[in-house]
Amino acid sequence: MDADNAEATGSLIVVSNRLPFVLKRDEKTKQLQRKASPGGLVTAVAPVVVRGKGYWVGWPGIHLEDPNEAIPESDPSDRTPTAGLLSDKVVAVHADPAVFDSYYNGCCNNTFWPLFHSMPDRASFSAEHWKNYYTVNKEFAQKTLAALEKVSKEQGPDAGPPLVWVHDYHLMLASNWIRQSAEELNLRCKLGFFLHIPFPPWDIFRLFPWSDEVLQGMLGCDMVGFHIEDYCLNFVDCCQRRLGCRVDRKNMLVEHGGRTVRVRPLPIGIPFDRFVQLAQSAPKVISSSTKIVLGVDRLDYTKGLVHRLKAFEMLLEKHPEHREKVTLLQISVPSRTDVKEYQELKEEMDQLVGRINGRFTTPNWSPIRYIYGCVSQDELAAFYRDAAVALVTPLRDGMNLVAKEFVACQINEPPGVLIVSPFAGAGEMMHEALICNPYEIGAAAEVIHRALTMPEDERQLRMNYLRRREKINDVNCWMKSFLKAMGSLIYEDGEETLP
Ligand code: ADQ
Numbered sequence: 352m353d354a355d356n357a358e359a360t361g362s363l364i365v366v367s368n369r370l371p372f373v374l375k376r377d378e379k380t381k382q383l384q385r386k387a388s389p390g391g392l393v394t395a396v397a398p399v400v401v402r403g404k405g406y407w408v409g410w411p412g413i414h415l416e417d418p419n420e421a422i423p424e425s426d427p428s429d430r431t432p433t434a435g436l437l438s439d440k441v442v443a444v445h446a447d448p449a450v451f452d453s454y455y456n457g458c459c460n461n462t463f464w465p466l467f468h469s470m471p472d473r474a475s476f477s478a479e480h481w482k483n484y485y486t487v488n489k490e491f492a493q494k495t496l497a498a499l500e501k502v503s504k505e506q507g508p509d510a511g512p513p514l515v516w517v518h519d520y521h522l523m524l525a526s527n528w529i530r531q532s533a534e535e536l537n538l539r540c541k542l543g544f545f546l547h548i549p550f551p552p553w554d555i556f557r558l559f560p561w562s563d564e565v566l567q568g569m570l571g572c573d574m575v576g577f578h579i580e581d582y583c584l585n586f587v588d589c590c591q592r593r594l595g596c597r598v599d600r601k602n603m604l605v606e607h608g609g610r611t612v613r614v615r616p617l618p619i620g621i622p623f624d625r626f627v628q629l630a631q632s633a634p635k636v637i638s639s640s641t642k643i644v645l646g647v648d649r650l651d652y653t654k655g656l657v658h659r660l661k662a663f664e665m666l667l668e669k670h671p672e673h674r675e676k677v678t679l680l681q682i683s684v685p686s687r688t689d690v691k692e693y694q695e696l697k698e699e700m701d702q703l704v705g706r707i708n709g710r711f712t713t714p715n716w717s718p719i720r721y722i723y724g725c726v727s728q729d730e731l732a733a734f735y736r737d738a739a740v741a742l743v744t745p746l747r748d749g750m751n752l753v754a755k756e757f758v759a760c761q762i763n764e765p766p767g768v769l770i771v772s773p774f775a776g777a778g779e780m781m782h783e784a785l786i787c788n789p790y791e792i793g794a795a796a797e798v799i800h801r802a803l804t805m806p807e808d809e810r811q812l813r814m815n816y817l818r819r820r821e822k823i824n825d826v827n828c829w830m831k832s833f834l835k836a837m838g839s840l841i842y843e844d845g846e847e848t849l850p
Contacts, residue, residue: 357831358841360511361541362502363396363405366495368455368521370441371397371433373412374422383413385423387431391622391752395826396516397432399834400440404505405513406498408442408491410451418445442494446487453483455521460687462559463520467548468653468747471558473692481561485524488568492528496536499529503538512539514839517572519547524564527571542572543837545617548749549776550582556589563593570596570607574836576617578750578776583614615836618780619750620825626759629732636733641678641716644799645738647731647753648745649686650723652696655746655772655789656683657703660719662744662795664707667718669793670800675716677803679742682722682734697723735760739767740802744789748775754784758817766814768802780820783813 371393373386387393400407411422422441425434446454457480465473495515502513517526526542533540556562566589569575577583583603590596590605597606603614637643644663648654663679683700687693704721711718726734735741741757754769754777761767769784771777778786787798834840 357399357827357834359399359403359405359514359834359837360839360841361513362403362506362510363400364408364495364498364502364513364515365396365400365405365518366408366491366515366522366525367518368410368459370409370411370443371407371436372425374415374443376413383420383423385425385429387425387429387433391826392619394432394622394625395830397436399830401432401435404440405502406440406442407436408495408498409444410446411443414448414451415443415445418443442498444487444491444494446490450483450486453480454487456687456689458484459521460690461692463523464548464653466555466559467520467551469549469551469555470653470747471555473652474558476558476560478560488522488524489528491522492525492532495525495529496532496538499533499538499540500536511839512541514834514837515540515542516833517542517544519545524568527568530571541574541837541839543574543576543833544569544572545576545833546582546749547578547619549747550577550585550589552585553588553592556585557593562589566590566594567607570594570605570612572612573610574613574615576615576833576836578616578618579779580616581779582749582776583616587614613836617829617832617836618776618824619752619829620821620827621752621755621759622827623755623759623822623825626732626735626756627762629728630736630760630762633729633733633736635737636730637680637737639678639720641676642739642803643734643737644677644679644740644742644803645734645757646679646681646683646742646744647734647757648681648683650683650693650697650700651686652692653745653747655744656681656696657699658746658789658792658795659742659744660700660703660707661792662789662799663719664710665792665796666799667707667711669796673800673803674711674718675713677718677739678716679719680722680734680738681719682724682726682731684725685723731756732760736762740799741767741769742799743770743775743777744772744787744795745775746772746789748772748777750776751778754778754781755821758814758821761814761818765807765810768805768810768813769817770798770802781817783816 375384422438461475587598591598605612704719708717735757743754770787771784772789787795
């Protein structure tokens with residue numbers, strides 16, 4: 352069966368903090384406009400929602416004064432998969448702006464994000480934020496239930512139970528409420544959850560004062576998915592130690608409330624072929640004659656950007672032969688700019704780039720080119736294609752898609768070299784990359800040196816393996832793995848064809 356045609360046995364309802372597009376208000380006409388989000392997740396998941404006549408529940412990216420204001424259809428020029436998602440299949444969640452801010456910036460980004468990335472010192476624990484997290488999750492659960500009621504009426508009697516797929520750390524409480532309400536209303540459904548960030552070890556997780564409620568919320572599902580096995584084991588461990596659940600580590604099962612919940616590693620992939628096409632057609636954007644060492648990240652303290660700049664500085668110090676021959680091109684997309692920690696990181700980066708450039712710049716060369724902004728998919732593909740080395744060195748990262756996008760775009764021969772941190776999910780599976788502990792600045796500098804001096808045949812061999820794996824395990828494969836883990840994948844000829 353072609354992964355692109357993965358089908359669910361019942362309609363799919365996706366529940367995520369953000370809808371797969373954002374709403375903007377045109378300043379002149381005051382009309383709402385729909386702007387597509389190009390992410391890989393949307394590319395893989397939206398077609399399954401559309402084909403199965405399902406729904407997408409999420410926040411539209413704008414606080415509307417009238418929550419009943421109609422969501423517009425997509426622009427006729429929109430060729431992205433979300434264009435097929437008609438407005439009557441979209442359920443927009445609304446919340447009081449102050450409550451939403453406390454849920455999103457407070458609890459999600461200031462508590463769960465640092466804690467789940469094992470950085471508890473950066474986490475704030477506030478009963479007020481937790482209360483608002485609870486309130487917004489309840490709102491999501493109610494909207495999902497309304498979608499479930501509609502689907503139950505609309506889909507044919509022969510269809511399987513509708514499938515509800517809840518995403519990420521923003522919505523860890525919603526599933527249990529959806530399950531309870533569906534049971535009360537006698538609505539059939541299967542519930543799945545996927546966490547896009549790491550699930551921390553027990554001794555970190557238990558720092559959160561309301562950790563038991565988080566586990567109970569997630570255990571409302573039939574299946575809970577994480578990127579890699581380590582996160583699954585951390586979750587199972589927490590269920591056993593916090594809630595006293597009976598668990599089966601070998602088969603990754605947790606017993607809770609008279610039900611058995613499956614826990615599964617479902618490593619996400621990228622739209623591999625789309626990145627190859629982009630790399631084939633994108634015009635050259637790097638004019639420099641030096642070799643490019645590339646970093647592409649959201650500007651986030653988990654991504655190890657300060658450590659990366661220091662490792663590059665150390666490379667220039669210890670291996671002066673690279674001066675004037677190599678440039679670090681760091682592209683950082685602004686992120687969570689309302690949060691103090693992120694503003695401080697931006698300042699630290701600006702100062703560090705200035706200091707290193709001040710120290711090494713010559714009349715013909717500056718060691719670091721720093722782009723603070725979003726680049727187009729075309730430009731991104733060209734950067735990935737033409738870089739000699741990609742530095743993917745987060746301190747902690749659920750998976751990291753940049754590592755995968757880089758290898759997809761490496762169509763030049765001989766190819767470049769991927770350096771990846773063992774603390775990213777990607778580092779667990781991209782075995783042919785050079786592994787680099789970002790905390791060890793001196794060792795990291797040596798790994799960059801090794802990448803810059805690696806013989807062509809070794810680069811080619813490593814890249815061939817990396818590309819082959821990512822092509823097979825692309826984002827459509829991930830979508831299909833989710834449906835399979837839910838027991839909700841329609842197979843052609845009754846055959847299972849997952850790699
Ligand atoms: P993120 O933390 O956002 O995702 P990542 O997986 O690296 O991290 O994805 C970032 C995406 O943003 C990539 O697709 C990249 O191309 C894009 N991007 C980054 N910088 C950009 C720039 N300057 N301009 C344009 N695009 C840029 C979370 C988790 C990850 C997990 C993903 C998916 O934190 O660990 O891999 O979800 O599950």
